[in-house]
Amino acid sequence: MTDARRAYADDADVLARLLWDFDTEFETEVDDVDVLADRFRRLLALDEVVAVLAEDDGAAVGFALVVLRPAIWFDGPVAHLDELYVVPALRDRGIGTQVLDLCRRLAAEAGSPEMHINVDEVDADTRRFYERHGFVNVEEGTDYRMLCYVGPTA
Template sequence: MSDVHRASVDDAAVLARLLWDFNTEFETDVDEVDVLEVRFARILALPAIVAVLAEDDGRAVGFALVSLRPAIWFDGPVSQLEELYVVPALRDRGIGTQVLELSRALVRDLGSPEMHINVDEVDADTRRFYERHGFVNVEEGADYRMLCYVGPTSSAG
């Protein structure tokens, strides 16, 4: 079993490397590790950011990053699971589950009754993982899937 704990600003470099590994594994554009480290150091100091780090024999093997934002439809903040990653060689060993469970517990303790996550439709393994942990894309009583749209902050023109 891995050591899974809440990350701090001191973990910015480790989290930056893991995020870089995650994005390069899936051939996604990503900034350099030193740029990511500065960003992690900045956001980890914010009370609305929760990061979880998994280590195995002192080596970083996974992480999650969660943001919290105010919500109008209930009293506590809604949490958004921004990232969850486990190194490829250690997947299917329960590390992702440990990271997700601690993330959920931490944000629940901060008053968040609901967590959101965006998953690519083609990523069947990831979708199965989240569905196994109670996440849905069809709310009870609905007969349609929820979708996430992404766009620029300036109007198209």
């Protein structure tokens, strides 16, 4: 039986290993696990950072990381889902949905009325997953897609 729960700094090593697995699966450059674990420990000490860990019989099988940031559009923070990962062998079993549902509930409890997610256009499976859960890239009343741009800070 898989259970999703809020993760804390004590879970940093497990979260780091999952993130490393995620990035290496998709051939994304990634720091060493110990560096990621230190970052998770530091980030999870912040009130505006929320992590969720999915476990099956004590084994970590997925995670998500959400950052809550102040927003001008409404009184609560906007939630940004930075990462959501489920180990490949267990995909399509509802674990991602369980993790996402808990992330949404925790964000709502923190006062966030909205969650943002960036997804690569070519990642059709991930786009279908989020669309199935009510996420859109065309706002109601418009006929054009929202895009995310990435650039240097200096």
